[in-house]
Amino acid sequence: MFNRYRLISGLALGLFFSAAFLSADEYPGKYKLNSASNPLYEEECSACHLAYPPALLPQRSWQVIMDNLDKHFSENAEVDDKTAAELGRYLQQYAAEKSRDYLAQKFLRSIANNDTPLRISKVPYFLKEHHEMPQRMYKNNPKVKSLSQCETCHQQATQGNYHEEQINIPGFGAWED
Ligand code: HEC
Ligand code: HEC
Known part of the structure; x- marks a missing residue:
């Protein structure tokens, strides 16, 4: 009896400590975004920069970006209507609100409700991490x-x-x- 008790409490302690060591900061997947990739998005949106992870901006930001591709920062990044519709659907589906990833939630929560950032690199959490x-x-x-x-x-x-x-x-x- 005594041994079995020791075994069980030992196991419980072990579990407790490994959970403590794997606490948020060290969790291996924490800094990885898991949005599904999309071949059309990779093709159309990676010519001038990385095909940015949709989960780093809210839906309203992607909406404005997609509505203004003809005046895209210093470039014209226009695509045909059919392509724009598909890219738009993909971005809305995997935007920050739809992601459970740690980083996506950090980015999203740092943005004020009345703000619509058009740059990931202007999101408050981004600025905090790079300052x-x-x-x-x-x-x-x-x-x-x-x-x-x-x-x-x-x-x-x-x-x-x-x-x-x-x-x-x-x-x-x-x-x-
Ligand atoms: C013809 C080139 C070109 C194409 C194609 C293009 N972009 Fe951009 N994009 C730019 C430039 C230039 C910037 C500004 C980069 C800088 O300031 O260094 C930019 C910036 C961005 C940013 C903000 C980056 C930041 O600083 O956080 C987002 C988001 C973005 N693009 C999304 C898209 C999406 C979505 C597509 C596909 C529909 C796309 N881009 C296609 C040229 C392009
Ligand atoms: C010039 C180099 C550089 C560029 C370009 C850059 N970063 Fe970073 N990034 C860093 C450094 C350095 C840190 C770590 C800062 C620290 O720990 O104090 C960091 C941290 C981060 C973190 C936090 C990760 C963690 O471990 O906490 C995220 C998320 C991130 N960057 C995303 C981005 C995204 C998205 C872009 C492009 C829009 C970008 N970074 C562009 C250098 C860069």
Whole structure:
């Protein structure tokens, strides 16, 4: 009896401690976005920059972006109506509100209800996460140019992985917190 009791409480303790060690911060999937990829989106929206994860902006932001592709930042990124409709559906389906991923929720919750950011790189949570990085690492860095070029530093950005261990800033190397 005594041994069985020890075994069970030992197991319970073990479970308790492994749960504690895997607490939010270390959970392996925490910095990965799991939105399904879409071949049309990859093709149409990755010519000038990364095909950004839909889960990093709210639905209303994607709506405005898709309604104004002819005046897209400094470019004309217009597509035909049929393509626009399909891209729009995909973006609405996987936008931040529809995602259960940790990062998506962090981004979404940081945005005020009356704000419609048109840049991921202007979302408050994004600014908070990047403000420790000195400007010389991106603004005046010819290999990066702008914070919009996520994949120049986040080596697995195309797989939706933004874990700190996967950061390598061109000309500066790995990120040491
Ligand atoms: C012809 C080039 C081009 C194409 C094609 C294009 N974009 Fe862009 N996009 C840009 C430029 C230029 C910027 C601004 C980048 C910068 O400031 O460095 C931008 C920025 C963005 C941003 C904001 C990035 C940030 O800073 O957070 C989003 C979101 C975006 N594009 C979505 C899309 C979507 C969705 C599509 C496909 C429908 C698309 N883009 C296709 C040129 C393009
Ligand atoms: C010039 C390099 C650079 C670029 C470009 C860049 N990042 Fe980052 N990013 C960093 C660094 C460095 C950190 C870690 C900052 C820290 O820990 O203080 C970071 C942190 C993050 C985090 C938080 C991850 C964590 O472990 O907490 C996310 C999410 C993220 N970046 C997303 C993006 C997205 C999306 C883009 C493009 C729109 C982008 N980043 C562009 C360098 C960059």
